[in-house]
Amino acid sequence: MPENPETLPIIRTVSELRAVVRGWRLQGLSVGLVPTMGALHAGHLTLVEEAKRRADRVVTSVFVNPTQFAAHEDLGTYPRQEAQDAALLTAAGGAVMFAPTVAEMYPAGFVTSVAVGDAARGGPSQGLEGEFRPAMFGGVAVVVSKLLNQVQADVAVFGEKDWQQLMVVRRMAADLDIPTEIVGSPTLRDDHGLALSSRNAYLSEAELAVARKLNVILRQAADQAAAKRPLAAVERDAYGAILKAGFDRVDYVVIRHADDLTPFAEGVVTGPARILVAAAIGRTRLIDNMAV
Known part of the structure; x- marks a missing residue:
């Protein structure tokens, strides 16, 4: 339910999210997903716009995923601004914001991991970010596979700025027979060409x-x-x-x-x-x- 009548609905639980998506499906509507970690900027909003072009309703997830951060990285200080995010998504025409807690995404007893390649088998997760942030892609694979399963969207849009991540997600979706179409959206840059982040x-x-x-x-x-x-x-x-x-x-x-x-x-x-x-x-x- 809306937490502020002036903003789009903010959903906290998987059960409520699935109920909303089920209602859309009964109306014959297609569904898009834009996974984010929040602190939204204009670059994220272009992903929402792309998803709107491809689907009737768009779910934007806002979740700082702890499983993709190593102990020395910036999980605790990563910018969080949920109210501002909700206002931006409202203006962009998003349908709902899915902002679960860590306990909702990783309840007590959660032990499953998703491997996305290794030195023997190769795969787009090897080297580059996979070398310098070895915890990252396993964590990304877990949370993205969960989101794709939770929303069961027709299309999910990811930014091309994280190109290696986009390739990992595409490989994972293909390997696991996930029917959601994985779309890359071009990087948005400032007036000086700096990629927005x-x-x-x-x-x-x-x-x-x-x-x-x-x-x-x-x-x-x-x-x-x-x-x-x-x-x-x-x-x-x-x-x-x-x-x-x-x-x-x-x-x-x-x-x-x-x-x-x-x-x-x-x-x-x-x-x-x-x-x-x-x-x-x-x-x-x-x-x-x-x-x-």
Whole structure:
């Protein structure tokens, strides 16, 4: 039921969510899902808009998922602003906001995990974020599989900014025969080209000026890769340019096959490719990617 008559309904339990979706189904309506961790910004709202184009009703989940955070990461300080999120979703035309508690999503006795590949079998979860945040994709797979099962949506929309995550979710849905269509929505950027992210709120003004150089370096590297420059040289120069721009650390900057994130054996781009980066400035770790 609505917690504020001026905002869309906020649902806390799986049973109530399923009852609402069942009512829509009885009316012959299609259902879309936009999974988020809240602290919504314009980028999230473009996902809602995309889901609205593809479905009659859109459920937006707002849940900071503890299973994808390691002990040293920012679970406790991740921005939370539920009332503002609800107002933004109301303005965007969302149907309901699903904001469960941790106990609702992971009740006492919960022990199930979802594996999304390993060193022997490979898969898009290997390397990159899977190396630097080894707890992440298993946690993402659990919560996304639960949300897809809870909503049983016709379509679910994810942002392309988290490209590796999008590939992991697509692989998981295909492998587990989940019928929901998994759609990627292009990254929304600010006027300087910085990818919008909830974690951008951590940046100081000086750090923000540095962060806005990242997309410029990526685009230059992508153009060089598209022109068949050897990838080892492109990646090496991009790595140095990011540090020179003022970042404190570069975890990776690589150009990979777009769909499965495997390296190009030929050493140059020979098909659809993506350049992906993770770099830190101050206490903020930024990820970004773009097509080559």
